[in-house]
Amino acid sequence: MDDQTLPTKDRLIRTAAELFRTRGYNGVGLSELLTAAKSPKGSLYHHFPNGKSDLAIAASTWASDQMLRTIAASFGSATSFQDGATTLCHKLAKLFDLSNQWDGCPVSATLFEGPDNQAFLDHATHLFEGWISEVAHHAERLGMAPDEAREAADSLYILVQGGWLLARTRRSSDVLRFLPKKLRLSERD
Amino acid sequence: MDDQTLPTKDRLIRTAAELFRTRGYNGVGLSELLTAAKSPKGSLYHHFPNGKSDLAIAASTWASDQMLRTIAASFGSATSFQDGATTLCHKLAKLFDLSNQWDGCPVSATLFEGPDNQAFLDHATHLFEGWISEVAHHAERLGMAPDEAREAADSLYILVQGGWLLARTRRSSDVLRFLPKKLRLSERD
DNA sequence: ATGTTTCTGGACCAATCGGTCTAATCCTGT
DNA sequence: ACAGGATTAGACCGATTGGTCCAGAAACAT
Numbered sequence: 001m002d003d004q005t006l007p008t009k010d011r012l013i014r015t016a017a018e019l020f021r022t023r024g025y026n027g028v029g030l031s032e033l034l035t036a037a038k039s040p041k042g043s044l045y046h047h048f049p050n051g052k053s054d055l056a057i058a059a060s061t062w063a064s065d066q067m068l069r070t071i072a073a074s075f076g077s078a079t080s081f082q083d084g085a086t087t088l089c090h091k092l093a094k095l096f097d098l099s100n101q102w103d104g105c106p107v108s109a110t111l112f113e114g115p116d117n118q119a120f121l122d123h124a125t126h127l128f129e130g131w132i133s134e135v136a137h138h139a140e141r142l143g144m145a146p147d148e149a150r151e152a153a154d155s156l157y158i159l160v161q162g163g164w165l166l167a168r169t170r171r172s173s174d175v176l177r178f179l180p181k182k183l184r185l186s187e188r189d
Numbered sequence: 190m191d192d193q194t195l196p197t198k199d200r201l202i203r204t205a206a207e208l209f210r211t212r213g214y215n216g217v218g219l220s221e222l223l224t225a226a227k228s229p230k231g232s233l234y235h236h237f238p239n240g241k242s243d244l245a246i247a248a249s250t251w252a253s254d255q256m257l258r259t260i261a262a263s264f265g266s267a268t269s270f271q272d273g274a275t276t277l278c279h280k281l282a283k284l285f286d287l288s289n290q291w292d293g294c295p296v297s298a299t300l301f302e303g304p305d306n307q308a309f310l311d312h313a314t315h316l317f318e319g320w321i322s323e324v325a326h327h328a329e330r331l332g333m334a335p336d337e338a339r340e341a342a343d344s345l346y347i348l349v350q351g352g353w354l355l356a357r358t359r360r361s362s363d364v365l366r367f368l369p370k371k372l373r374l375s376e377r378d
Numbered sequence: 379a380t381g382t383t384t385c386t387g388g389a390c391c392a393a394t395c396g397g398t399c400t401a402a403t404c405c406t407g408t
Numbered sequence: 409a410c411a412g413g414a415t416t417a418g419a420c421c422g423a424t425t426g427g428t429c430c431a432g433a434a435a436c437a438t
Binding site: 008039040041042043046047 | 416418
């Protein structure tokens with residue numbers, strides 16, 4: 001993340017998101033992070049007065065926004081929930097391969113082990129519920145009843161998170177590609 | 190984990206498993222760990238020559254063995270795969286409530302962010318495949334064909350890991366209790 | 379009882395941690 | 409051209425990190 005044309009603040013956020021995702025919040029030191037972002041310590045504490053924890057919140061939020069966009073792109077042109085879910089899983093499989101089959105979920109890796117655990121946990125809840133709401137919104141748009149939509153969104157979330165972990169341990173994105181088959185919807189395939 | 194009757198080595202392993210599970214490998218310092226285990230530094234490096242990383246391997250292995258026993262207990266007296274899976278999910282829900290609805294998976298929290306990432310990742314793969322094999326073994330015993338059994342085991346693993354994460358963000362073990370409904374088996378319920 | 383091995387206790391170490399602070403520099407509006 | 413806020417640069421700080429080392433206690437063998 002050394003794109004010098006990007007404003008310092010954005011460079012910090014992107015670098016933090018990337019590093020935290022691969023080694024977790026506590027696994028990344030400020031010095032390493034600042035070197036990677038080509039930014040001095042003063043800038044960090046100017047843009048993020050509370051330092052590392054502020055940056056972690058910003059980085060996870062940014063990563064979550066990316067996921068929301070991926071969800072929107074997958075379901076936006078879908079003709080059915082199953083269709084959108086399949087597209088999403090394939091997009092995630094590609095993302096997984098790009099990450100050296102290594103990284104974890106950017107939100108949980110960043111927020112589930114912080115020092116200020118309560119605030120971090122609350123923010124993680126907020127972000128994850130955002131993902132699920134977005135999926136549920138599309139499910140309703142595609143014809144599902146509200147409670148049916150929420151349950152389908154929950155299921156997809158569970159499958160994706162669990163599948164990502166299995167893909168990580170098997171170093172294979174195929175797990176993610178086969179995920180849609182496991183979706184248990186009211187209609188049978 | 191202050192049971193003084195336990196040998197030092199076991200006290201270290203249990204304490205490490207507990208702490209790593211709640212705050213991750215890098216989130217726990219040796220001084221804190223040794224205080225909690227009521228053990229001096231010399232003992233740690235006597236029993237685990239490579240220090241923290243050795244201890245992490247031992248702790249995750251111990252935690253994994255516990256999970257294997259839970260799986261065996263759940264499927265041992267089951268009359269069907271669905272039955273065993275349901276029991277397992279309910280056992281895990283109770284475990285989740287005991288952990289203050291806070292902790293992560295003891296294996297991934299301990300091994301997915303270590304310094305020696307390759308060895309840690311390999312060990313995590315080994316442990317997780319052990320879980321899946323154990324489930325698949327019971328599935329076959331309960332009448333499934335080998336490949337059907339492996340797929341069912343994969344599915345259960347995915348659901349449990351994803352469900353645990355969702356339970357964490359919602360601070361509710363109900364997610365885990367409803368998991369069996371999402372299992373998509375060849376027979377319909 | 380004595381010698382030997384196993385284990386414990388903790389002082390000590392360099393390196394790194396996250397964070398503070400101030401001077402210098404870069405922008406921007408006038 | 410100049411004022412003044414925004415931003416950068418990095419020296420510096422105390423605390424803590426994981427790790428080493430060895431004296432001595434405890435356990436065990438004979």
